[in-house]
Amino acid sequence: EAGVTQFPSHSVIEKGQTVTLRCDPISGHDNLYWYRRVMGKEIKFLLHFVKESKQDESGMPNNRFLAERTGGTYSTLKVQPAELEDSGVYFCASSQVSSTSPQYFGPGTRLTVL
Amino acid sequence: AQKITQTQPGMFVQEKEAVTLDCTYDTSDPSYGLFWYKQPSSGEMIFLIYQGSYDQQNATEGRYSLNFQKARKSANLVISASQLGDSAMYFCAMRPSMNRDDKIIFGKGTRLHILP
Numbered sequence: 001e002a003g004v005t006q007f008p009s010h011s012v013i014e015k016g017q018t019v020t021l022r023c024d025p026i027s028g029h030d031n032l033y034w035y036r037r038v039m040g041k042e043i044k045f046l047l048h049f050v051k052e053s054k055q056d057e058s059g060m061p062n063n064r065f066l067a068e069r070t071g072g073t074y075s076t077l078k079v080q081p082a083e084l085e086d087s088g089v090y091f092c093a094s095s096q097v098s099s100t101s102p103q104y105f106g107p108g109t110r111l112t113v114l
Numbered sequence: 115a116q117k118i119t120q121t122q123p124g125m126f127v128q129e130k131e132a133v134t135l136d137c138t139y140d141t142s143d144p145s146y147g148l149f150w151y152k153q154p155s156s157g158e159m160i161f162l163i164y165q166g167s168y169d170q171q172n173a174t175e176g177r178y179s180l181n182f183q184k185a186r187k188s189a190n191l192v193i194s195a196s197q198l199g200d201s202a203m204y205f206c207a208m209r210p211s212m213n214r215d216d217k218i219i220f221g222k223g224t225r226l227h228i229l230p
Contacts, residue, residue, distance in 0.1 A: 035220075043207075048215070098214050103149075105151070106158070106159075108158070
């Protein structure tokens, strides 16, 4: 069974540009989460989808971040316009709904904003 | 406040020795879940072990065991017979609510170095 996949693995952009990160969850997992780790700090929650609905977006830092999950399959996280402080590793995770099974993480996208 | 604390930023351990990685947590919810993840240098986050707050026995998965002491709010990871491939960053994490779909909170991590 394929795990959570993320694309791209790395992205280097200039301040003010736009970047879109993609996450493909494990097939059958209705829960999809985005997390971010800024250098030297804890991994922080950004938002949570159940199928195509945003269940919790309390961790989204500001309105420059837009997440979508059309059709309840893959998700995208767009940063527009990117700022220097957006640099970090963006992780996606998925899990089955209402299960004790853990959240399975993807390999992350390392975003560098210059 | 809901929080995970990992007090060991780094550890060096001789190969084949047992390792204990410390983790304490704070939550006011009576039902919660505790996790450990491993992040090797390649960057992916690998799930290792899970402990539910109402589980009577400590969780075990192969060489990994979770030393769960509820009264002390600690959830230490024990790795038996360490191997060179165990060198990685280890994160303790908590789902601090009864909602099994809820977000999880991470500690800052412990970087483990296994010495040959």
